[in-house]
Amino acid sequence: MKPNKTNEQLMQQDEIYELVATQLSDTLTADESRRLNEWIEASEANREEYNRLVKVWNSTPDVSELSQYDSKKAFAQFVNRIQTSGEKPTVVEPAVEQPKTKSTVKHRYVISFMRYAAVVAVLVCACSYLFYNIGQRNMEQAFAMIKVEAPQGSTTKMTLPDGTEVWLNAGSRMEYSQGFGVRDRRVKLSGEGYFEVHHNTAMPFIVNSSSLNVQVLGTKFDFRDYPTDESAMVSLDEGSVAVGLRSSHDGDYQYRLSPDQRAVLEKGSGNLRIENRTTTDRLWTDGTIMLNGRRLADICIDLERSYGVKICIENRTLAQTRFYGVFHRKDQNLDHVLGTLAATGHIRYVISGNVVRIYK
Structure with a gap:
C-alpha cells in the first residue's frame, strides 16, 4: 500500500497544476515560466507528468475558450478533469522550493489580480460594444416603413417627426422609416411633394425618387417625379x-440649385438641364391649377389626378396644343375648366361618369 502524500507534496502538486494551467492560458509570467521549466527538467517523471497534464488540458471540453474569460473557472474545471480522469497521478518530485518573502507573495497576488482585472475589463468593453451594436441593428431592422398617400382628386399635408412639413399632390406617395431622424432623414417619393425642411446641419434631409436624389439641410422646394411622366423636376x-x-x-x-431655379430631367434621353423660372411651382398646394403654356396632354394628366x-x-395633334390659364380646384369643377378650354375653339369634350373624351 502506497504511503499517503504529505501536505507539502500536495501543495507542490497543486502549485504545479496551477503553473501548467496558467502556461496553457498564455498568462504565465517570466518567473513562473522559469520555475515550471526547472521542475520539468528535474526528472523524467516530471516530464511525463507534464505531458499528461497537457493531454488532460487539451481533452477538457471548452477549457481553452473558458480560460480566456474566467481563469478561475477554467482552472477548477482542469483540476476536476484530472481528478475524474481515471488515471493515477504520477508521483511528483518536489521542485526546489524558492524562498518566499512577503514582497514576492504580494507581487504574485498583484500580478494575478491585474491579470483577472484585465480579462474582466476586456470582456466588459467587448460585451458592451457587441450588445450596443446588436441592439442598434435590431432596433433599425424592427422599424417599419410608414406610407402616406394622396389619392386622386385630393392633396395631403403632414408634418414629419423632425418638424419638416410636406404637401403631397394628388396621386402621390411618400415612404419613410419609423426610425426617421435616428441615423438619417431620408424619404422616398413617387409623385409630387412640396417640402419645407426643418434645418439640421448635422443630418441632411434626403429625398429619393425613381429618377433623382435631392439633399438639403433646410429649405423649401418642390419635387415632381410621377412614374408615368416623361420628365422629373426639382x-x-x-x-x-x-x-x-x-x-x-x-x-x-x-448639380446645385439657387432660389428660383429648377432642374428638369428628360427621362427618355437622361439629359438634365438647369433653368430659371418666373413663378413658383408650389401653387398646387393651395388647389391652384396652372396651365402656363403647357401641352394639352400634360394638362390632362394633372386634371386626371386633381379630379x-x-x-x-x-x-395626337390636339394633344400637343398649348393652353394658358389659372384655375382653382376648390372653386371650379372639371366641367368649368374644360368649358373654358373649349371656349378657345380648339377642343370639344364629353363627360360620361368619370371618363372624359376630348376631340376636335
Missing part, C-alpha cells in the same frame, strides 16, 4: 439643394 423656392441622378452613386450630387377622372384625347 424647383427651389428658398435655400439651396443638391441634385443628383438616381443612377449615380449614393451621395453623388452633380379623379380618366381623360382620353382622340387626336
